[in-house]
Each structure stands twice: as C-alpha cells, then as structure tokens.
Amino acid sequence: MRKDGSRTREKIIEETLQIFSVKGYYNTSINDILAATGLTKGGLYGHFTSKEELWGAAYERAIEIWKGIVFKGARKIADPLARIEKVVENDLFGYCGAEVFEGGCFFFNMLVELSGQSETMSRRIRSGFMEFAGLLASWLEEADRKGFLKKGVKHREVADFIVIAINGATALYTSGRDRRFLKETSNQLRAYLLHIRA
Incomplete structure (x- = not known):
C-alpha cells in the first residue's frame, strides 16, 4: 500500500x-x-x-532534474574554468534549449510570477540562483588558487554575471524560441572565461 x-x-x-x-x-x-x-x-x-x-515538492523535483542536466560530466573536469564552461553549455543547451519543462525554465518563470506575490516562495527561488552563483564563485576561487586566473578577478562578481547572463538568455529564448540568444550567450561567456584565464 x-x-x-x-x-x-x-x-x-x-x-x-x-x-x-x-x-x-x-x-x-x-x-x-x-x-x-x-x-x-x-x-x-x-x-x-x-x-x-x-x-x-514540484520545486524540489525541478531542482533535481536541473542538477542532473547541468552538472552532467562537469564535476569530473579538473580545470575549474573548463568546468564552468561545461555547466554553462549544459544549462543553455541541455536544460533551457532542450525545453525540459513545457513552459520553459521553471525557475525563471516562477521567479517572475512570484516576485511581489509571495515573498517566501520567491526568496526560495532567488536563494537557488545565489547558491548556483556561489558554487561558480568557489570554482573561480579554485582556479585562482591553481594559477589559472589573471590577477584581480572578482570571483563573486564574475559568478553573478554568469548567472545573470544565463538567465537573460533564458528569458529571451523562452519568449520566442530563438536559439540565437543561447548561442550568442554561450559564445560570449566562453570568450569571457578565456579573457580572464592567466
């Protein structure tokens, strides 16, 4: 039973x-x-x-699904900057561009809808985005310790920028299913990561 x-x-x-x-x-x-x-x-x-x-419960399930897609093959990559690049690719193309959820990115859609309506629920979603940025920042710190980053790179600011760029691409992609936004964001984030590499 x-x-x-x-x-x-x-x-x-x-x-x-x-x-x-x-x-x-x-x-x-x-x-x-x-x-x-x-x-x-x-x-x-x-x-x-x-x-x-x-x-x-649906939110927690969406996180499980997202993590399974976004981190696939990433954690085994020793170079932290290459790991970030893999996660960005997985997020843009494996999650957002693959339309895992019928309505597009569950988290972005919920954040927009719930902001100003339910502080508890929107705070929960925002904290998820910030946790993701925190993980990226820790990988940037690791890259810095290993001598992979140029001097003066602000780990948290760069991590926040990456998350903001992904979500901007997600919003524009969701509005018209134009993959150009995903490709251009991916290309520019890859170029940026190359630019900050020592």
Missing part, C-alpha cells in the same frame, strides 16, 4: 510540475491538478495539505 501511495505522490509532483511550468502557480487551479492526475480532492489532500506545499 505504501508503495502505491509513493507512486501516486510522484505522479502528482510530475504532473503538477509541468502544469506550473505552463500556467504558473496562480493560474493553476486545484481542478487543473485533479484533471491531470485523475485524483479526487481527498486523494490529492491525502498527499499534500496545500497547493503551496505541492509547489514546494
């Missing part, structure tokens, strides 16, 4: 994640979720006490 409950919970999360990515949080109704999952309200609320709790 517990295994069936676990499968049902997983199905709810998977279906709702796609609905949230297309319709957003506020435009997704409980009836949308019930229609997608085939559950009754009692069945749904047996697994989640609120729509916000369900969103939290």
